[in-house]
Amino acid sequence: MTIFKMEWQTSRKGLILWSCIIVLVLVLFMSVFPTMQTSAMKDMLDTKLGGLPENMLKIFHLNDGPSLLEPVGYFGYVFQYIFIAASIYAAMLGSKALVKEESNGTIEFLYAQPVSRVRIVLEKFLAGTSMIIVFWLITFSASFSTIAFFNNTDTTVKSILNDLAKIAIPEFFVLLFFLAVGFFISSILRSVNQSTSVSLGLVFGFYLLGILGDLQEKLSFFKDISPMSQGGPANLLAKGLDVTLIVWLVVISILSLVGTLFVYKRKDLQI
Known part of the structure; x- marks a missing residue:
């Protein structure tokens, strides 16, 4: 498991940084929730949201799911x-995994080890x-902790855990999908410098497809092919756990990994 350990050593700083940023943002946003319980805020939500165009509500996913007044x-x-942001992290983690060895010149060291290209891909x-598992455990531990801490309603801990599970499980497979792709x-x-722009394009491309599917009825099928739309928190809370979505994400992830093995075994590496 030499390559596995090397990958952890080179990527752990990024994992720590992304985890800290996510936790900090969660704490900052959830600390605002108690102010949502004031009568003035409740009145504003009732009047302002009701006056917004339907398309705008769809873009910001305010037309379905639980109320903003619930934790x-x-x-x-x-x-x-x-x-x-989590999807971008997963896509970047995957898109840099193999090409960075060529860009950094460490592919020669890997080739000096008694390992095959298949083993390089699988261990990475x-x-x-x-x-991703560690990142997601940290994220949802922080999510539960912040919701429980700032919750000033009658919502029970059990209810919070059940709702978080509806979000956490499918979205983990969305992250796995972006990692595999x-x-x-x-x-x-051919260069690690291309990975960031490609990762951003991949994630935001699927995100925009979901928005287009919401705005145009004739393009509604875009929502079905957008993991960002199908795996969005509002959609999951409104519809519950979608086993079909998870199955498709796993299938596509496996196909992406198989495709990676096929291409990488035949790639002319820059040594």
């Missing part, structure tokens, strides 16, 4: 933006998956 409803609204993917992209790229 998990408010969290779901906030977390949709944090989830975009295992390391990336384990980092990122790996496939990494097997094609």
Whole structure:
């Protein structure tokens, strides 16, 4: 497991940094929730949201899911933006995994080890998956803690945990999807400098597809192919756990990994 350990050593700083940023943003946003319980804020939400155009409500996912006056409803609204950042992290982790060895000149060291290209890909993917698991555990431990701490309503801890599970489980597989697709992209790229822009384009591309599907009825099928839309907190809280979504995400992730192995085994590496 030499490559697995190397991957952790080179990527752990990024994991710590992203985790700290996510936790900090969660604390900052959730600390605002108690102010939502004032009568003035309740009146404003009732009057202002009711006066907004339907399309604008759809863009910001305010037309479905629990109320912003409920702790998990408010969290779901906030977390949709944090989830975009988490998806970018997963895509970047995958898209840099293979190509960075060529860009940094460390591919020669790997080739000096008794390992095959298949083993390089599998150990790196295992390391990336384990980092996503740790990242997601930290994120949702912080999510539960902040919701419970700032909750000034009658919502029970059990109810909060159940609602968080509806979000956490499917969204983990969305992150796994972006990690796997990122790996496939990494097997094609020639420079690590391209990975950031490609990762941003991948995540925001799917995000925009979901928005287009919400705004245009004739383009509603875009929502079905957008993991950002299907795995959004508001959608998950409104519809519950979607097993079909998870199955499709796993299937596509496996196909992406198989495609990565196929391309990387035949790639002319820059040594």
